Amino acid sequence: QVQLQESGPGLVKPSQTLSLTCTVSGASITTNDYYWSWIRQPPGKGLEWLGYIPNSGTTYYNPSLKSRTSISRDTSKNQFTLQLSSLTPEDTAVYYCARAGMTTMDYDYWGRGTQVTVSS
Numbered sequence: 207q208v209q210l211q212e213s214g215p216g217l218v219k220p221s222q223t224l225s226l227t228c229t230v231s232g233a234s235i236t237t238n239d240y241y242w243s244w245i246r247q248p249p250g251k252g253l254e255w256l257g258y259i260p261n262s263g264t265t266y267y268n269p270s271l272k273s274r275t276s277i278s279r280d281t282s283k284n285q286f287t288l289q290l291s292s293l294t295p296e297d298t299a300v301y302y303c304a305r306a307g308m309t310t311m312d313y314d315y316w317g318r319g320t321q322v323t324v325s326s
Contacts (some may be wrong), residue, residue, distance in 0.1 A: 208232040210303050210317035212261070217323050223291040224322060228303030229282045236261050238277075241306045242276060244288045246299040251294065254299075261285055293324045 214226035235242050243258035257267035259277045269276045270279060271290070279286040290297060300319040302315070 208305065208315045210305065210315055211319045212301060212303050212320040214259050214301075214320060216321055217325065218279070218293055219326050220294055220324055221326075224293055224297070224324075225264075226288045226303075226320065226322070227303055228286050228288075228317060233305070234281075235259075235284055235286055236281055239308045241308060241311075242279070242286050242318055243304045243306055245302045245304055245313075247319075248296070248299040254325055256288065257288070258306065262322075291295070295324050297324045298322065 209231045211229045212226055218224050232254040238261050239259050241258040244256040245253050246256060247253050255268055255276055256271060257265060257277050259265050259279055263279065265277045274291045276289040277286060300321050302317055302319045304313045306315060
C-alpha cells in the first residue's frame, strides 16, 4: 500500500519561505512512470497544481508560481520537498502531496493534506 504523508509548519509569516516534506512509503520515488506532485487548495477555491518531480529528478512547475517554487528530493529517505518563497496571505491553503501516473496523469495516491496559514 502506497502512503504519502506531508509534514511542515502550520503557520508561517508573510515574506518567509515555506518548506514542506512528503514522506513516501510502499513505493520508491525513483520508480519509473510516476510524477511526485505538490498540489494546494486555498479556502473556497479549487485545486491548484504547484509542480512535480519524476524519477529522473527533473522538476516541472506551474508557470504562474515558477519563480517562487522549488521541489527537491532525498532518495535516501524516500522524501520530496516543496519550498515556496515570498509568502503572502494568498498562499494560505491545504497543501497535498500526491502521485500521478505518467501516461494517465491521474492521481492515484494522496497525502491527507496539511493546513498552512500565512499570517503575521
